[in-house]
Amino acid sequence: MYYERPETLQDASRLLAETKGTAYILAGGTDLLVRAKSDHFEADLMVDIKSIAELRTVHHTAEGFAIGAAVSCADLGRHAALKAAWPGVVEAANLIGSAQIQSRCTIAGNLCNASPAADSVPAMVAAGARAIIAGPAGMRTVPVEAVPVAPGKTSLGQGEIVATIEIDNRPPRSGDAYLRFIPRTEMDIAVVGAGVSLTLDETGTIQSARVALGAVAPTVMLVAEAADAILGTRLEYAALERLAEACSAACRPINDKRGTVEFRKKVAGVLARRAARIAYDRSRGA
Amino acid sequence: MSGLAVSATINGDEVEYLCQAEETLLDVLRNRLGLTGAKEGCGTGDCGACSVVLDGKLVCSCLVLGAEVQGATVETIEGMAKGDTLHPLQTKFLEHAALQCGICTPGFLMAAKALLDANPDPTEEEIRFGLAGNLCRCTGYDKIVRAVQAAALEINGG
Ligand SMILES: Cc1cc2nc3c(=O)[nH]c(=O)nc-3n(C[C@H](O)[C@H](O)[C@H](O)COP(=O)(O)OP(=O)(O)OC[C@H]3O[C@@H](n4cnc5c(N)ncnc54)[C@H](O)[C@@H]3O)c2cc1C
Ligand code: FES
Numbered sequence: 188m189y190y191e192r193p194e195t196l197q198d199a200s201r202l203l204a205e206t207k208g209t210a211y212i213l214a215g216g217t218d219l220l221v222r223a224k225s226d227h228f229e230a231d232l233m234v235d236i237k238s239i240a241e242l243r244t245v246h247h248t249a250e251g252f253a254i255g256a257a258v259s260c261a262d263l264g265r266h267a268a269l270k271a272a273w274p275g276v277v278e279a280a281n282l283i284g285s286a287q288i289q290s291r292c293t294i295a296g297n298l299c300n301a302s303p304a305a306d307s308v309p310a311m312v313a314a315g316a317r318a319i320i321a322g323p324a325g326m327r328t329v330p331v332e333a334v335p336v337a338p339g340k341t342s343l344g345q346g347e348i349v350a351t352i353e354i355d356n357r358p359p360r361s362g363d364a365y366l367r368f369i370p371r372t373e374m375d376i377a378v379v380g381a382g383v384s385l386t387l388d389e390t391g392t393i394q395s396a397r398v399a400l401g402a403v404a405p406t407v408m409l410v411a412e413a414a415d416a417i418l419g420t421r422l423e424y425a426a427l428e429r430l431a432e433a434c435s436a437a438c439r440p441i442n443d444k445r446g447t448v449e450f451r452k453k454v455a456g457v458l459a460r461r462a463a464r465i466a467y468d469r470s471r472g473a
Numbered sequence: 474m475s476g477l478a479v480s481a482t483i484n485g486d487e488v489e490y491l492c493q494a495e496e497t498l499l500d501v502l503r504n505r506l507g508l509t510g511a512k513e514g515c516g517t518g519d520c521g522a523c524s525v526v527l528d529g530k531l532v533c534s535c536l537v538l539g540a541e542v543q544g545a546t547v548e549t550i551e552g553m554a555k556g557d558t559l560h561p562l563q564t565k566f567l568e569h570a571a572l573q574c575g576i577c578t579p580g581f582l583m584a585a586k587a588l589l590d591a592n593p594d595p596t597e598e599e600i601r602f603g604l605a606g607n608l609c610r611c612t613g614y615d616k617i618v619r620a621v622q623a624a625a626l627e628i629n630g631g
């Protein structure tokens with residue numbers, strides 16, 4: 188295997204595009220280097236993107252946040268402005284693994300690993316985040332939910348790299364939240380995850396909403412019916428019930444040792460309503 | 474021997490080594506540099522026995538490539554004591570019997586030091602969360618938590 192550490196996106200993209208064998212992008216390595224230990228893993232090239240200066244920072248502009256693909260989740264947790272604007276996204280990113288894993292893992296890696304249970308992904312989808320993709324043909328922008336297409340598979344072409352995750356600034360009276368269910372209190376894979384993002388009007392009525400679920404289908408789900416169920420409400424009991432029902436109905440989970448289909452459907456509804464409650468309180472500044 | 478030439482600063486010393494692209498930092502430390510303090514419990518980021526500090530950040534050395542360390546600074550358990558003087562965490566681990574077989578201990582000490590460097594006066598809950606990436610099969614964790622609390626007290630001049 189070859190290891191390369193390019194200093195520009197163009198060089199990284201070219202290395203990936205020109206290789207004849209199997210090439211991987213190495214960000215934090217907390218998924219890739221675990222996989223690399225399995226017997227059936229083969230890589231001819233790993234392209235480490237951590238020395239590309241523009242991928243190592245979070246830019247905050249008048250439009251929003253541009254999070255470089257090599258920024259660790261621990262660093263996101265230390266970014267005061269991002270945390271104030273998008274507490275749910277940052278909480279989700281900070282749920283990944285332990286202190287050791289946090290020092291290395293990235294949200295772009297979490298997205299591109301394409302695990303159905305990736306924690307930061309429902310929060311990013313709820314936030315309307317976009318992936319800026321650099322490739323041999325230049326740059327393109329897609330909603331983050333367009334990146335994973337099946338467990339372990341993405342829509343990225345050869346030589347393409349997620350360079351940045353973009354998230355807008357917040358209008359007033361907005362809030363988001365992410366919750367997951369795991370059998371332990373730490374260091375476990377989500378059985379269900381739910382991300383909710385809301386914006387209210389002056390009277391506390393929900394003006395816009397996005398609800399996303401993780402670990403209940405082959406890829407993250409943006410559940411439009413769940414958002415519709417709470418639009419125009421002040422998240423009264425009946426609205427929360429409808430939200431939970433819409434989430435449970437939308438799930439297409441699998442049965443495994445970590446949770447049955449029935450359990451996952453139920454928990455998806457419960458977590459979505461709890462996350463909505465937190466997002467609502469945050470929107471009101473409560 | 475062929476391989477990648479890497480130069481790094483390890484426990485304050487300039488070090489140069491050759492390694493294969495797929496070799497982890499843990500393998501380099503143990504097999505090439507004779508620094509066998511970091512242990513391999515799992516090789517997959519779950520147990521923390523391989524914890525070291527890379528450019529000021531606590532990491533699992535089993536999930537870092539040796540080649541990635543070019544130009545970086547690494548601190549391992551071997552650098553924790555200053556000469557014959559143990560670090561307060563090491564002393565308190567001994568006093569509180571916070572180890573039995575000891576295989577997890579270097580990792581716990583590195584993680585506990587990183588925790589106290591960032592947060593000198595952690596609550597018990599913060600200690601337990603901060604050390605959640607380290608597994609111990611022997612002690613039941615309580616003695617480790619007590620030792621870290623005692624070390625924090627001593628470091629803070631209590
Ligand atoms: C002990 C442990 C605990 C964990 N706990 C959690 C958890 O609680 N929740 C959770 O969701 N995950 C968890 N994970 C999985 C992992 O840490 C996360 O998915 C992490 O976010 C991956 O990021 P990374 O930067 O380390 O990715 P890498 O391992 O570097 O890459 C992952 C994949 O994405 C590709 N890739 C990386 N960056 C890019 C890019 N910019 N553009 C295109 N492709 C790219 C790589 O080629 C690779 O296929 C855990 C892992 C370990 C070892
Ligand atoms: S050996 Fe690295 S975490 Fe277990």
Ligand code: FES
Nearest residue numbers: 573575609610611
């Ligand atoms: S002392 Fe034996 S594993 Fe911790």
